[in-house]
Amino acid sequence: MKYDVILAGVGGQGILTIAYLLDNAAINRGLRFKQAEVHGMAQRGGAVYSHMRISDREIVSDIIPEGRADMVLSVEPLEIHRYLYMLSPEGVVVSNIAPVINIPDYPDQGVVLDALYNLPRPVALDAGAIATEAGVPKAENMAMAGAATAYMPFDLSDYEPIIRKLFERKGPEMVVANMKVLENGYRVGKFTRALLEAGLPGAVACRAVAMCRPDSLDVVHAPRVVELLRGQKVGEVLSKAREGLITLDDLIVELA
Amino acid sequence: MEVREILLGDEAVALGALHAGISGAFGYPGTPSTEMFEYVEPLAAEYGIHARWSANEKVAYEEALGMSFAGKRAIVSMKHVGLNVAADAFVNSGVTGVNGGLVLMVADDPGMHSSQNEQDSRFYAKFAAVPCYEPKNQQECYDMVREAFDVSERLRLPIVLRMVTRLAHSRADVVIGDRRPQNGLNPPTDKQQFTLLPTNARRNWAALVARQGEIIGESEASRFNRLELEGRDRKIGIIANGVACNYVREAFGGEVPHAMLSISRYPLPLGLIRKLIEACESIYVFEEGYPLIEEAIAGINGIGKPLHGRSDGTVPATGELTPAIAMDVFGIGRTGGIKSTLGHVPGRPPKLCQGCSHADSYTLIKEVLKDYPVKRTFSDIGCYTLGFYEPFDGVHSCVDMGASVSMAKGASHGGLFPVVATIGDSTFMHSGMTGLVGAARDNANMTLCILDNSSVAMTGTQETMATGDALYNVVRGLGVPEEHIKIINPLRNKMEQNAAILKAEVEYRGLSVIILRRICVQAARKARG
Ligand SMILES: Cc1ncc(C[n+]2csc(CCOP(=O)(O)OP(=O)(O)O)c2C)c(N)n1
Ligand code: SF4
Numbered sequence: 001m002k003y004d005v006i007l008a009g010v011g012g013q014g015i016l017t018i019a020y021l022l023d024n025a026a027i028n029r030g031l032r033f034k035q036a037e038v039h040g041m042a043q044r045g046g047a048v049y050s051h052m053r054i055s056d057r058e059i060v061s062d063i064i065p066e067g068r069a070d071m072v073l074s075v076e077p078l079e080i081h082r083y084l085y086m087l088s089p090e091g092v093v094v095s096n097i098a099p100v101i102n103i104p105d106y107p108d109q110g111v112v113l114d115a116l117y118n119l120p121r122p123v124a125l126d127a128g129a130i131a132t133e134a135g136v137p138k139a140e141n142m143a144m145a146g147a148a149t150a151y152m153p154f155d156l157s158d159y160e161p162i163i164r165k166l167f168e169r170k171g172p173e174m175v176v177a178n179m180k181v182l183e184n185g186y187r188v189g190k191f192t193r194a195l196l197e198a199g200l201p202g203a204v205a206c207r208a209v210a211m212c213r214p215d216s217l218d219v220v221h222a223p224r225v226v227e228l229l230r231g232q233k234v235g236e237v238l239s240k241a242r243e244g245l246i247t248l249d250d251l252i253v254e255l256a
Numbered sequence: 257m258e259v260r261e262i263l264l265g266d267e268a269v270a271l272g273a274l275h276a277g278i279s280g281a282f283g284y285p286g287t288p289s290t291e292m293f294e295y296v297e298p299l300a301a302e303y304g305i306h307a308r309w310s311a312n313e314k315v316a317y318e319e320a321l322g323m324s325f326a327g328k329r330a331i332v333s334m335k336h337v338g339l340n341v342a343a344d345a346f347v348n349s350g351v352t353g354v355n356g357g358l359v360l361m362v363a364d365d366p367g368m369h370s371s372q373n374e375q376d377s378r379f380y381a382k383f384a385a386v387p388c389y390e391p392k393n394q395q396e397c398y399d400m401v402r403e404a405f406d407v408s409e410r411l412r413l414p415i416v417l418r419m420v421t422r423l424a425h426s427r428a429d430v431v432i433g434d435r436r437p438q439n440g441l442n443p444p445t446d447k448q449q450f451t452l453l454p455t456n457a458r459r460n461w462a463a464l465v466a467r468q469g470e471i472i473g474e475s476e477a478s479r480f481n482r483l484e485l486e487g488r489d490r491k492i493g494i495i496a497n498g499v500a501c502n503y504v505r506e507a508f509g510g511e512v513p514h515a516m517l518s519i520s521r522y523p524l525p526l527g528l529i530r531k532l533i534e535a536c537e538s539i540y541v542f543e544e545g546y547p548l549i550e551e552a553i554a555g556i557n558g559i560g561k562p563l564h565g566r567s568d569g570t571v572p573a574t575g576e577l578t579p580a581i582a583m584d585v586f587g588i589g590r591t592g593g594i595k596s597t598l599g600h601v602p603g604r605p606p607k608l609c610q611g612c613s614h615a616d617s618y619t620l621i622k623e624v625l626k627d628y629p630v631k632r633t634f635s636d637i638g639c640y641t642l643g644f645y646e647p648f649d650g651v652h653s654c655v656d657m658g659a660s661v662s663m664a665k666g667a668s669h670g671g672l673f674p675v676v677a678t679i680g681d682s683t684f685m686h687s688g689m690t691g692l693v694g695a696a697r698d699n700a701n702m703t704l705c706i707l708d709n710s711s712v713a714m715t716g717t718q719e720t721m722a723t724g725d726a727l728y729n730v731v732r733g734l735g736v737p738e739e740h741i742k743i744i745n746p747l748r749n750k751m752e753q754n755a756a757i758l759k760a761e762v763e764y765r766g767l768s769v770i771i772l773r774r775i776c777v778q779a780a781r782k783a784r785g
Contacts, residue, residue, distance in 0.1 A: 010604065019427075023262055027429055036426035038369060039287060041714075043639055046606030051426075061506035062393075062426035062499070065579035067592020079604075081596040088592045105602040115597045 001031075002055040003152055004064045006083045009075035010100045012044040014141035017166070018073070019050050021145050025158040026054045036062040045102050047079060054153065073148045075127065075141055076100050077112050084119075092121040094148045094189065096140060097210075098128050117203035123147055123192045124206040125185060130214055134180040142178050146185025150193045156186055184214035194222035195229070204229055207238045208251065216247040228255035259432045263295075265423035268394045268430050269331075269361050270295035272401035276357070277436040279328035280306035282316040284686065285715035286335030287370040288424035289363035293333050294716075305438070309712075311721050312657070312686040313338035317345040320358055324414075325450060327442025329357040329405055336364045336377050337656065341687070343380065346414070350384035351460045352450045353412045356439050357405035363419040366544055367576030372637070372656070374574070376545035381416040381522055385464055387471060388416040388522040389480065390498035394428040396520070400480065402433070411471065413464075420544055422576070423499055468523065476527045480520040483528045485535055488515040492586075493536030495519065495529065495553075500544040500577050507582035524552055533559050541565035542585060544577050607642065613709050613774035614640040616746040618648035620772075621676060621705065623751065624758045628674055634667070636660040636688070638680035639713045639776075650678070658687025665691060665700045674762045675702040682712040685721035689734060692769075696735035699766045703758070706731070706771045711779035724773070731769050740768040747774075 005022070009015040019035050026033040037050040051064045069086045073094045080095050087093070095116050099109055116122050127143035136142075149156065159182055167174040188209055195205035208229060209217065225248070237254050246254075263271060270292045273281065281296040283289070293307065300307035306323075310316035313334040320332035334342060339362050346360065362380070365371040381388035387407065389400045397419075404415040448456040475481060493515040496504050501518040505511075517532045519525065533539055533553070538561055541550040550565040564570035564585075571577070571585055583590045608615045617640070625631045635641060635651040636659060644651035653663055661684075664677035679688045684706050695702065708727055712718040722730055731741055742761060744754045761768035 011606065023427060027260070027262060032429070034426055034428045036422055039291070039425050039716075041370060041606040043606045043612075043642065044609050045604070047604040058510075059428075060502040060510065061579050062422050062428075062502070063578060065506060065583065065590070067580075067590055078598075078601065081598045081601045084596045085593040087594045089594065091594070102607065103602055103604055107598060107602070111598070118597060119594065 001153060002053070002057070003071070004054075004069045005052040005071045005073055005148070005152075006064065006069050006086050007050040007052055007073050008079040008083055009048055010079065010102070011041065011046045011048045013075040013100075014138075015048060015050055015075060018141050018145045019052055020166070021159055021162055022052055022054070022152070022154075024162045025154045028158060028161070029154070031056055031153070032059050034059045034062050045100075047082060049083060071148060071151060073144060075144050077116050078106065080116060089120070092123065092151055093119050094123040094144065094151075096127040096144060097124050098126065098140075114203075117206050119202060121196055122202040122206055123150070123189050124210065125188045125214075126210070127185065130184045130188075131181050134177045134184070136174070136177045136181060139178055139181045142181040143185035146182035147189035149182070149186050150189030156183055187214050187217040190219050191217040191222060194219050195226060198222070198226040200226060200229055204238070211238070211242070211246055212248045212251055213245045216249065218248065221248055221252065224252060225255070228252065260429045261432055262427055263394055263398070263430050264291050264425060264427050265391070265394050265397045265419060266291035266363070266425070267295040268397035269401050269417060269419070271430075271432065272398040273331040273359065273405070274299060274303055275433060275435045276402045276405040277329050277438045278305060278331050278405075279356075279438045280320065280323045280330045281333070282310055282320045282330060283333035284310055284313045284316050284338055285712050285718045286338050286363070287715055288365060288421040289333045289335045289338070289361065289419065290715050290718070291424070292331075292361055309718055313342040314345050317342040317349070317360070321345065321349050321352075321354070324354040324356040324358040325443060327356045328439045331359045331361060331401070333361040333363070335371065336362055336375050337372060338362070339377055339380055341657070346380065347384045348452060349414050350386045350464060351452060351457055353460065353464070354408055354414050355412070355442065355444045357408035358414040359401060359404045359408060359417055360414060361401070361417045361419060363421070363424045364545065365421050367421070369421050372654070376548060377416065377418050378522060378545060378548050381418070382548070384414075385468065386413045386416060387411070387474070388418055390418045390520045390522070391423060392498055392501055392518075392520060393423070394426070394430050396480070397423065398430050398432070400520075407474070411467075418498070420499055472523050472526060475521050475523055475525040478521040478525070481525045481528060482518045483532060484512070484516050485532070489513050490515050490536045491538065493517070493532045493539045494542060495532065495539065495549055496542040497549060498544055500542050503577055503579045503582040504542055504586075506579040507586055507588055519549065524549060529553055533561065536561070538562040538564070540570065540585065542571060542577065542582060605645070608639065609777045611777045612639070613746055613772065613776070614643060614707055615648070616748055616774075617678070617705065617707055617772045618643040618650040619748070620746055620751060620754050620758060621650050621678070622648060623755050624762060625674065625676065630672070630674075632667075632672065632675075634660040634664040634675070634677040636679045636683045637714070638683055640678055640680055640707050643678065657683050658691055661688045661691030661695065661704060664702045664704065665695045665698070668700045668702045673701065676705065676762065677702060678705045678707055680713070681706060681708040681710065681723055681727055682720045684727075685730070689730065692731070692734050692736070695767050701765050701767070703762050703768045703770065706769060708771050708773045709776040709779065711776040713776040713779060717776060717779040717782050728771060731771070736767060736769050740764065740766065741771065742768070743771045743773055745774050746772045
C-alpha cells in the first residue's frame with residue numbers, strides 16, 4: 001500500500017496543519033510517511049505545496065515522482081492546475097471551490113470551476129461554508145482533510161486524538177467543532193466518490209453534491225441518486241436556481 | 257521500547273546534537289537551515305545549554321569554536337551562502353582543529369527555492385580538508401550528527417554536515433537514542449593549536465595534510481558509504497550522493513539492478529570508487545550539487561570508459577534533482593501527469609503582507625525619487641527585496657547581505673546621484689554596519705534607509721540584534737552625524753512630511769541615514785501570541 005498526495009494552497013491557508021494531521025494519523029496506524037514542504041517565505045499569499053507520502057513499507061524519496069501522485073488536494077481551485085503534471089492517470093483531485101484572488105491575471109472563476117469539474121476524478125467542496133457552519137470559519141483546511149479521507153487509508157476516528165492535541169487548550173468546544181468540520185468534509189468526499197465510481201461524470205457528481213447540505217449526505221443513498229441522475233430531468237434540476245442548500249432527501253424527491 | 261519522533265531533517269539534526277551532549281547551539285537564520293536552531297532554542301533551559309541567535313554566520317562560527325576551545329561540544333548552523341560569510345573562521349578552524357566536538361550544519365539549496373545561488377558546501381569541506389557527512393534521510397540526520405561529534409573529538413577536527421532543502425524541510429519519524437552528558441570544562445594545553453602565527457599554522461597545516469590518508473581511510477570504512485556490486489548488472493555503474501541516492505532507488509522502484517556506490521561521507525572514498533570503475537563498463541554520476549565527484553574521477557584524462565553526469569549533459573547541468581530526472585537519465589519510461597484544460601496557469605509569487613511597513617517605505621522612496629531623472633536604488637536581502645516588483649520598482653540590486661551599503665558607497669564615488677539604499681535591520685546588523693563605518697569616514701554622498709521592522713522577518717520573524725533606540729545608537733556610534741540621522745514612521749498619512757524629510761537628506765551632499773521604524777505585521781502577531 002502506498003498513498004502519495006500533493007497538498008496545495010496559498011500561504012496562510014493552513015496546509016501544514018493538514019499535513020500534521022495526516023502525518024500523525026499515519027504514525028498512529030503504524031504506517032510510514034514522509035512529508036516534504038516549502039518554508040522560508042514569511043510573507044503571505046504565495047503558492048505553497050507539500051509532498052505527502054504514506055506507505056506500509058520504507059519510503060525512499062522525500063518527493064513524489066512526477067505522474068505518480070494518487071491525489072492533488074488543494075485549498076484553492078486554481079492551485080490544482082499547478083500540480084496536475086504530478087498526478088497519476090488514476091489519481092483524484094480534491095479541491096475547495098473558493099478562489100483566493102490576489103493576482104491581477106486570475107482567470108474567470110467559472111472557467112476555473114469548469115476546469116476542476118472536467119478533471120477525471122474531481123471532488124469539490126465549499127470548505128469555507130462547512131467550516132463556518134460549525135462555528136470555526138478558519139477551519140477550511142479541516143474540511144479539505146475530511147474530504148480527502150474518503151480516499152485515504154484513514155478513518156475519522158484516527159484524527160480524534162490529534163485534533164484533541166491541537167485544539168484542546170483552546171477549549172473542548174473547539175475539538176468538537178473541528179471534528180464536525182472533518183466529518184462534513186468526509187461526507188462530501190465519500191458521497192462524491194460513490195457517484196464517480198458509479199460512472200457519473202465529474203461535473204454532474206460535483207454539482208449534485210454541491211446542492212446538498214453536507215451533513216445530509218449519507219452514502220447509503222448514493223445508488224438511488226446515481227439512478228436518478230442518469231434519468232431525464234437532471235440538467236433542469238441541477239441548474240435550477242435556489243436559495244441555500246437542500247437536504248439529500250429533498251434532492252432525491254426533486255430528481256424523482 | 258523504541259522511541260520515535262516526527263521530525264524535520266533540520267530538527268533531527270537538532271535533537272541528535274542535543275542528545276550528543278552539546279553545550280551550545282549557534283547560528284544565523286537562513287532558509288533551509290533555520291529550523292535546526294529553532295528546535296534547540298526553546299529546549300535550551302531544559303538542557304542547560306546556550307542558544308541565542310548570533311549577529312551573523314562568522315560570529316556564530318567563532319562562538320562555536322570558542323566553546324570547542326573550552327572543551328565543550330557545539331553545533332553551528334547556517335545556510336550555504338552563510339558559509340561564505342563564515343568562511344574565514346571555518347577554513348582556519350581546519351588548521352587549528354578543535355578541542356570539544358564541533359559540527360557545522362550547513363544547508364544547501366539546490367534549485368534555489370529561496371536563495372541567490374546553489375553553491376555546493378562539499379567544496380568548502382574539501383577546501384578546509386575536513387570530513388563531511390551528507391545524510392539521505394531524517395534517521396541519518398539524527399545518527400550522523402551523533403557520530404560526527406564523536407569523530408570530531410577523535411580526529412580533533414570540525415565536521416561538516418551538509419543538508420539540502422528537500423531533507424531539511426521534510427518530515428518523517430525517527431528512532432531516538434539515549435542522551436549523553438555534556439563535556440566538562442577542559443581548555444587546551446597546547447598553546448600553539450589555536451594561535452595561527454605562521455610558525456604554528458605551518459606545523460598544523462602540514463599535520464592536517466599528512467593525516468588525509470587516515471581520514472580517507474575512515475571514509476572507505478564508513479557505514480555511510482556503500483558499494484553494492486554482488487549480483488548487480490555491471491554494464492552501468494552508478495555513483496550517487498546523499499538524497500540523490502534516494503531518487504535513483506525510487507526511479508528503479510526500490511531495487512537498483514545496477515552496481516551502485518552511495519556516498520554520504522567525505523573526503524571521497526577513493527578505493528571504493530576505483531573498485532566500482534574497475535568492475536563496470538560505464539559510469540553514471542548522479543550528483544545533488546555541483547559535479548564534485550564527477551570532476552574528481554574524470555581528472556583530465558577521463559576514466560578510460562564512458563563517464564556520464566552533469567558535465568556531459570546526461571544530467572541537467574543546473575538545478576535540483578528529482579526521481580523523474582533519475583528516470584529520464586536511466587531510460588525508465590514514465591507516464592502519468594494530467595494536462596490542465598486551463599492552458600496557462602498564472603504564477604502566484606509571494607507578496608508583502610497586508611499592512612507591511614516595507615510597502616509604505618517603498619511608496620515613500622518612489623514619491624521622492626520621481627523628480628530625479630536617474631532612479632537607481634541599491635537594496636539587500638529580506639522581505640523588502642520584494643520591493644523589486646510593481647508597483648514599487650524600488651530595488652535595482654540585491655547581491656549579498658550588506659552589499660546595499662557598500663555598493664551605494666562605491667556608486668557614489670563613481671558619481672552616481674542620487675544614491676539611495678535600503679537595508680533591513682537584521683541585514684544591517686549582520687553586514688551593513690561595517691560598510692557604514694567607511695561611508696561615515698568618507699562622508700559618502702548617499703542616503704541609507706534602514707527599514708527597522710524589529711524582526712528578522714523573511715526567515716520567520718526571529719529575534720533581531722538591535723532595533724529601536726539600540727539600532728539608533730549603533731548608527732550614531734559608527735560616526736554618522738546626529739543631524740543627518742532621521743527617524744520616521746512610514747505611515748501613509750504622514751507621507752507629505754516624511755517625503756520632505758527624505759528629500760532634504762537626498763539633497764544633502766553627504767551621508768544621511770533614515771531609520772524607517774514600524775514593526776513587521778507577522779512579528780507583531782507572534783508577539784501577541
Ligand atoms: C549570508 C546570508 N545569511 C542569511 C541569509 C538568509 N536571509 C535572507 S533575508 C534574511 C533576514 C532579513 O532580515 P531583515 O534584514 O531584518 O529584513 P526583513 O526580512 O525583516 O524585512 C536572512 C537571514 C542570506 N540570504 N544570506
Ligand atoms: S513578514 Fe513582515 S516584513 Fe515580511 S512581508 Fe510580512 S509584514 Fe512585511
